Amino acid sequence: DIQMTQSPSSVSASVGDRVTISCRSSQDIYNWVAWYQQKPGKAPKLLIYGAHNLYGGVPSRFSGSRSGSGTEFTLTITSLQPEDFATYYCQQGNSFPFTFGPGTEVEIK
């Protein structure tokens, strides 16, 4: 199975801050990565797919990228808004079984 890791596991930030979350896969997954946002008691929501494609209706302050090899990916939130405090997960769609990272909690500073 492809292992997904995320860093940091949590981050404290203020409204207006820029937040960067990293995700690393245990093998090359090309651009087969997605990012999800989950708030307590709610289902996850798709934010980014294919490493950098913004899903419909998602604010443009969210962006995704791949750095260099197909194993390192980044979710960036520019100008953090109050509704962005949540847990974020990366997920690989390269091969079965699909796997998620352990999550990064974005907390209010």
Added chain:
Amino acid sequence: QEQLVESGGGLVKPGGYLRLSCEVSGFNFKDYYMHWIRQAPGKGLEWVSCINQSGTMRQYRDSVKGRFTISRDNAKNSLFLDISNLSDDDTAIYYCASGLRPQNWYFNLWGRGTLVTVSS
């Protein structure tokens, strides 16, 4: 408006059986891959199984192979997950989700989930 509604969860004893259902409305169910994803209390997300549009291709994670069966009824816009020989490790919220077209392997629409608790 697209909607996915899971049902069928509950408290079940180890070794027991449940049938989870997911009723879909607001989009052409028959055109989409469908997935089950679970989340143990306070834990992360774990993909469980998927089924293609016609129901002819099914995939499972290793830990549920032979115990879980995914199926669908396109005439009734419904997805199912039969879960048997349950253990404590299966305790989780079970979400159904549609696969984003055409990639299929990203989950763009989710239900609210149904809780399965395995306990004696």
